[in-house]
Amino acid sequence: MASRKSRPERRQEPLSRERIVAAAVELLDTVGEGGLTFRALAERLATGPGAIYWHVTGKNELLAAAIDAVIAPTLAGDDTGTTPQEAIRSLALGVFDAIDAHPWVGTTLAQLPRTPGKSPMLRVFERIGRQVQALRVPEAAQFTAASALLSYILGVAGQNAANTRAAQANADRANTDRAAFLDAVATAWRELDPDQYRFTRDVAGQLREHDDRAEFVAGIDLILAGITAGRADGRTRP
Amino acid sequence: MASRKSRPERRQEPLSRERIVAAAVELLDTVGEGGLTFRALAERLATGPGAIYWHVTGKNELLAAAIDAVIAPTLAGDDTGTTPQEAIRSLALGVFDAIDAHPWVGTTLAQLPRTPGKSPMLRVFERIGRQVQALRVPEAAQFTAASALLSYILGVAGQNAANTRAAQANADRANTDRAAFLDAVATAWRELDPDQYRFTRDVAGQLREHDDRAEFVAGIDLILAGITAGRADGRTRP
DNA sequence: TGCCGACTGGAACGTTGTTCCAGCAGTCCC
DNA sequence: GGGACTGCTGGAACAACGTTCCAGTCGGCA
Incomplete structure (x- = not known):
C-alpha cells in the first residue's frame, strides 16, 4: 500500500522541532515546570534523550521555544x-x-x-x-x-x-x-x-x-x- | 588558655543557621544563582553537605532565608x-x-x-x-x-x-x-x-x-x- | 566515669542535563 | 548494484545536583 514514492513516515512521524516543542508544552501544562525532563519528553515521543538534541541545542532553547509557542498566538490580533x-x-x-x-x-x-x-x-x-x-x-x-x-x-x-x-x-x-x-x-x-x-x-x-x-x-x-x-x-x- | 568555662569554638566557630545563610548569600553574590550548591556551600563552611541539613530543611528554605537577609535591611527605614x-x-x-x-x-x-x-x-x-x-x-x-x-x-x-x-x-x-x-x-x-x-x-x-x-x-x-x-x-x- | 543528646561530615542514592557513539535508513556516485 | 556518505536515531554513560543515611564525635550532666 502506498509504495509509490515514499512511505510518508518512518516509524510514526519523524521527529521534528515542532513536534518536540509541542510535546514540551503539553508536558509543562500537565506536569508543571518541574515535569519537563528530557527523559519524560523522550518517552512521550517514543525515542531517546539523545535524539532530541539533534533538533534542539539544549533545555534553554527548548523552554524559550515553548514560551514563544504559547505567547505568539496572542499577538495575532x-x-x-x-x-x-x-x-x-x-x-x-x-x-x-x-x-x-x-x-x-x-x-x-x-x-x-x-x-x-x-x-x-x-x-x-x-x-x-x-x-x-x-x-x-x-x-x-x-x-x-x-x-x-x-x-x-x-x-x-x-x-x-x-x-x-x-x-x-x-x-x-x-x-x-x-x-x-x-x-x-x-x-x-x-x-x-x-x-x-x-x-x-x-x-x-x-x-x-x-x-x-x-x-x-x-x-x-x-x-x-x-x-x-x-x-x-x-x-x-x- | 581560656579554659575557664568553655572554649568559645569547637573547630573554628560552630555551624549555625546565620552562618549558613550568610555564606549562601556570599556564594550567590559571587557565583550567581547556579553557583549555590550544597557541596560548594559545605566546602566554604569547611564541612559536609549533611551537616547543613541539620540547620536548614532544604534548598528552598535556604533561598528564602537568603532573600530575606537581603531584603529585610531595606525595610528598616x-x-x-x-x-x-x-x-x-x-x-x-x-x-x-x-x-x-x-x-x-x-x-x-x-x-x-x-x-x-x-x-x-x-x-x-x-x-x-x-x-x-x-x-x-x-x-x-x-x-x-x-x-x-x-x-x-x-x-x-x-x-x-x-x-x-x-x-x-x-x-x-x-x-x-x-x-x-x-x-x-x-x-x-x-x-x-x-x-x-x-x-x-x-x-x-x-x-x-x-x-x-x-x-x-x-x-x-x-x-x-x-x-x-x-x-x-x-x-x-x- | 559513663552516658546521652546535639551536632558533624563523608558516603551513597536517585534524578537531572548533556555527551557519545554504534547503528539505521535513505541517496548519491562510481 | 555496491559501497561510501549524510541525516538522523536512541540507548548507554558521565558529571553534578539535592537529599538521605548513619557511623561517628563532642560537651555537659548524672
Whole structure:
C-alpha cells in the first residue's frame, strides 16, 4: 500500500522541532515546570534523550521555544479601529491570559538567559510601544512608558504564576480548589500581628473576593492614566 | 588558655543557621544563582553537605532565608515626616537597589513555592499598603493600588535581574562591561526588521543612554499619578 | 566515669542535563 | 548494484545536583 514514492513516515512521524516543542508544552501544562525532563519528553515521543538534541541545542532553547509557542498566538490580533488604550488593554490581557493558562511561562521567563534582543517578549514590547506612540507620548518618554507597562505585565504574570502554583500545590495536598486557597491565605492574613501587619489585615477581605483579571486591568489603567496625565513631560512629581 | 568555662569554638566557630545563610548569600553574590550548591556551600563552611541539613530543611528554605537577609535591611527605614509618595518611592528604590545588588533575588523569587502569607515580600506589601492608605485611596481600591505597585516593582526587578545576568554572561564571554552590553543590544535593536520592529528601532537610542534607576522611579511615578488621579473611584476609563 | 543528646561530615542514592557513539535508513556516485 | 556518505536515531554513560543515611564525635550532666 502506498509504495509509490515514499512511505510518508518512518516509524510514526519523524521527529521534528515542532513536534518536540509541542510535546514540551503539553508536558509543562500537565506536569508543571518541574515535569519537563528530557527523559519524560523522550518517552512521550517514543525515542531517546539523545535524539532530541539533534533538533534542539539544549533545555534553554527548548523552554524559550515553548514560551514563544504559547505567547505568539496572542499577538495575532488586529489593533486597527480601536483606541490605543483599548489596544494596550487587550494586548496585556492576551499575555495575561496566556500566562494564566500556562503558569510555567511566568516562572520560566525570569531565569532564561536572554540573548540580546531575542527575548520572546520583544514582540510584546514592540506592540505596546506602537500604541504608546499612538497615545502621542513625547518621544523622550516613550521608552519609559512602554517599559513600565511591560514590567508591570511581567510582574503580575510572575506573581500570578507563583500563586497559581501555590494554589495547585495546596490543592494537591489538601484536596481543595482555588477559592479555598484564597480563603486560606485571607484567613492567614487576618491572623497576622495587628501591629506589624495592619494594612494586610485590613485588605484580607478584598483578597478573598478579588478577581485577578479585573485587578490586572485596573493596574494597567492606573499606568495608562499616569501616562496620559503626565503627557507634557512624561513624568509627574507632586 | 581560656579554659575557664568553655572554649568559645569547637573547630573554628560552630555551624549555625546565620552562618549558613550568610555564606549562601556570599556564594550567590559571587557565583550567581547556579553557583549555590550544597557541596560548594559545605566546602566554604569547611564541612559536609549533611551537616547543613541539620540547620536548614532544604534548598528552598535556604533561598528564602537568603532573600530575606537581603531584603529585610531595606525595610528598616522610617517613613514619618515624608509624603506618602516619597515614602513609596524610597521604599521601592530600596527594594530595587537590593535586587540590583543581588540579581539572584529577582530570578529566585518567582520560583519559590510560597507558603501562604509567608512570602518575604509580604512585609514590602504591608509597607506599601500603609502609604497607599495615607494617600487617602478609597478602601475598595487600596488592594488594587498596593498590588499594582508591588507587581511593578517585582516586574522591573525581574527584568533587571535578567538583564544584569545577561550582561555578566556577555562580559564573561566578550570581556566587556555593562555599557558595552547595552550598546550591543541597542545595535542589535537598530538592525531589526524596520517593518516588524519600527518602535523598538526608534527607541534603541534611548536604551543606550537610559538609566535603570531613573526609569524605575519614573514608572513608580506613573502609577502614583494614576492612583491619585483616579482617587474618586480607584480606576480610570477614557 | 559513663552516658546521652546535639551536632558533624563523608558516603551513597536517585534524578537531572548533556555527551557519545554504534547503528539505521535513505541517496548519491562510481 | 555496491559501497561510501549524510541525516538522523536512541540507548548507554558521565558529571553534578539535592537529599538521605548513619557511623561517628563532642560537651555537659548524672
